[in-house]
Amino acid sequence: MDLLKRLKETPLPFAALLGIEIISAASDRIVAEMTVRHELCTRPDVLHGGALMAFADTLGALGTLANLTEGSGTATIESKTNFISSAPVGARIVGEATPLHRGSRTMVWQTRITNAEGKLVAMVTQTQLIFPKPAKSPQ
Amino acid sequence: MDLLKRLKETPLPFAALLGIEIISAASDRIVAEMTVRHELCTRPDVLHGGALMAFADTLGALGTLANLTEGSGTATIESKTNFISSAPVGARIVGEATPLHRGSRTMVWQTRITNAEGKLVAMVTQTQLIFPKPAKSPQ
Amino acid sequence: MDLLKRLKETPLPFAALLGIEIISAASDRIVAEMTVRHELCTRPDVLHGGALMAFADTLGALGTLANLTEGSGTATIESKTNFISSAPVGARIVGEATPLHRGSRTMVWQTRITNAEGKLVAMVTQTQLIFPKPAKSPQ
Amino acid sequence: MDLLKRLKETPLPFAALLGIEIISAASDRIVAEMTVRHELCTRPDVLHGGALMAFADTLGALGTLANLTEGSGTATIESKTNFISSAPVGARIVGEATPLHRGSRTMVWQTRITNAEGKLVAMVTQTQLIFPKPAKSPQ
Numbered sequence: 001m002d003l004l005k006r007l008k009e010t011p012l013p014f015a016a017l018l019g020i021e022i023i024s025a026a027s028d029r030i031v032a033e034m035t036v037r038h039e040l041c042t043r044p045d046v047l048h049g050g051a052l053m054a055f056a057d058t059l060g061a062l063g064t065l066a067n068l069t070e071g072s073g074t075a076t077i078e079s080k081t082n083f084i085s086s087a088p089v090g091a092r093i094v095g096e097a098t099p100l101h102r103g104s105r106t107m108v109w110q111t112r113i114t115n116a117e118g119k120l121v122a123m124v125t126q127t128q129l130i131f132p133k134p135a136k137s138p139q
Numbered sequence: 140m141d142l143l144k145r146l147k148e149t150p151l152p153f154a155a156l157l158g159i160e161i162i163s164a165a166s167d168r169i170v171a172e173m174t175v176r177h178e179l180c181t182r183p184d185v186l187h188g189g190a191l192m193a194f195a196d197t198l199g200a201l202g203t204l205a206n207l208t209e210g211s212g213t214a215t216i217e218s219k220t221n222f223i224s225s226a227p228v229g230a231r232i233v234g235e236a237t238p239l240h241r242g243s244r245t246m247v248w249q250t251r252i253t254n255a256e257g258k259l260v261a262m263v264t265q266t267q268l269i270f271p272k273p274a275k276s277p278q
Numbered sequence: 279m280d281l282l283k284r285l286k287e288t289p290l291p292f293a294a295l296l297g298i299e300i301i302s303a304a305s306d307r308i309v310a311e312m313t314v315r316h317e318l319c320t321r322p323d324v325l326h327g328g329a330l331m332a333f334a335d336t337l338g339a340l341g342t343l344a345n346l347t348e349g350s351g352t353a354t355i356e357s358k359t360n361f362i363s364s365a366p367v368g369a370r371i372v373g374e375a376t377p378l379h380r381g382s383r384t385m386v387w388q389t390r391i392t393n394a395e396g397k398l399v400a401m402v403t404q405t406q407l408i409f410p411k412p413a414k415s416p417q
Numbered sequence: 418m419d420l421l422k423r424l425k426e427t428p429l430p431f432a433a434l435l436g437i438e439i440i441s442a443a444s445d446r447i448v449a450e451m452t453v454r455h456e457l458c459t460r461p462d463v464l465h466g467g468a469l470m471a472f473a474d475t476l477g478a479l480g481t482l483a484n485l486t487e488g489s490g491t492a493t494i495e496s497k498t499n500f501i502s503s504a505p506v507g508a509r510i511v512g513e514a515t516p517l518h519r520g521s522r523t524m525v526w527q528t529r530i531t532n533a534e535g536k537l538v539a540m541v542t543q544t545q546l547i548f549p550k551p552a553k554s555p556q
Contacts, residue, residue: 013178014187039152048153049215050193057189076188080219080497084518101501108499219358223379240362247360291456292465317430326431327493328471335467354466358497
């Protein structure tokens with residue numbers, strides 16, 4: 001997939017800082033992984049909720065990008081997270097984003113974050129607004 | 140305030156990575172600032188939504204800590220963000236967290252994030268679960 | 279205000295069923311009241327969370343309507359509620375909706391619901407999508 | 418199941434007003450249906466978002482009740498809805514609530530609401546706080 005290749009070559013700065021690794025990117029399913037490094041932690045040494053939300057936000061936005069037509073754009077307008085269990089330093093977490101809705105004005109993606117044993121860490125639901133390609137002016 | 144002093148001496152690892160600066164920490168109001176560095180950005184070069192959510196999460200958790208009795212603890216169990224406007228690289232953002240509820244079982248904090256001109260960037264509401272101090276065993 | 283007059287004459291069916299009374303409707307602030315009747319309750323006899331959310335949803339949508347240009351429309355695309363305290367049967371609750379954002383594509387409204395003593399009952403934040411007036415075809 | 422029998426005999430007042438019919442109630446899955454009557458509508462004549470949220474809230478709370486030990490209680494502390502498509506008057510909607518988390522302090526339930534053709538109408542995620550059975554006093 002073109003999008004995946006492009007992201008691997010020039011990753012988003014914050015996604016690179018977090019160490020997000022995109023595993024697969026289809027138009028109806030994005031999978032990524034991330035290792036809980038010490039600098040992504042709160043105290044005690046478990047993954048900071050903000051790093052979890054950033055991980056999910058990246059996947060939901062990427063899922064939307066995978067469905068856009070050339071020239072249109074997107075922005076996350078809202079995001080909701082339920083934190084279920086913690087991910088200690090050293091853990092490897094997996095995020096899987098799937099669409100609830102793919103419309104022409106908005107898309108809604110849900111990202112399920114689990115640990116290596118498959119236990120639910122967090123569930124994130126986010127809405128993406130779609131910016132249509134600007135209409136060509138007659139000249 | 141003790142809490143503020145302690146946080147300045149040994150900041151949370153992820154808060155340090157983001158460059159969050161706590162300006163004031165009272166039991167009913169936490170104020171912090173953060174500069175939008177390139178590595179906190181998405182593409183185009185505006186603050187990644189995840190960095191915004193992490194900034195707010197830190198403030199809401201800190202507000203809760205400022206209200207806990209010795210020995211009790213807290214965890215964010217859910218967080219909701221509405222993204223209103225973007226913060227470009229180089230911008231300085233301000234977060235102000237105030238409580239909607241401070242109970243013995245849960246606290247609810249709302250963080251208003253604005254840019255230097257006072258324009259609303261995002262609004263975040265989060266629920267903190269309170270873990271009571273473990274009861275002393277009779278022996 | 280025209281909108282208020284129109285709503286009083288022909289209220290939304292569900293708003294009528296709930297007994298929502300619009301007190302004032304300005305473009306930046308909607309105020310309404312509702313009495314906790316037994317049939318709006320859960321068990322024990324306190325206002326059902328769903329009735330609270332319906333009350334707020336009505337105010338946020340109304341606030342958006344008060345800002346629309348002729349011919350455009352709106353729909354709630356997401357809503358988030360934090361429940362803080364309960365409202366027992368017989369109580370009178372007050373809802374005040376104010377905008378966080380009034381844009382051309384979306385509006386975000388926050389509704390603060392309190393009891394007669396001013397105690398916070400719930401806080402609701404919702405996003406309204408704006409449907410522009412269909413462009414006139416050239417003939 | 419005892420709970421289901423009890424609810425059918427003495428339904429919650431607001432659930433009765435909405436016309437919610439519980440189809441099945443297991444500890445890991447609650448299914449219910451509701452018909453979109455005119456008085457549950459907004460304008461135009463589609464189900465009011467508040468009625469949708471109330472429908473889901475009832476299912477998530479019921480799912481939690483199905484997992485409580487004797488003497489403990491629950492309250493919804495937060496609820497988040499994404500509205501995907503509308504349900505016109507006369508439609509029959511189906512809600513299916515399943516748990517994301519069933520802990521001793523909180524439970525998190527997600528309710529998927531679809532129309533008779535299986536199209537997604539709304540997705541609701543809610544957190545229930547658990548009130549433990551009061552400890553017996555020594556006398």
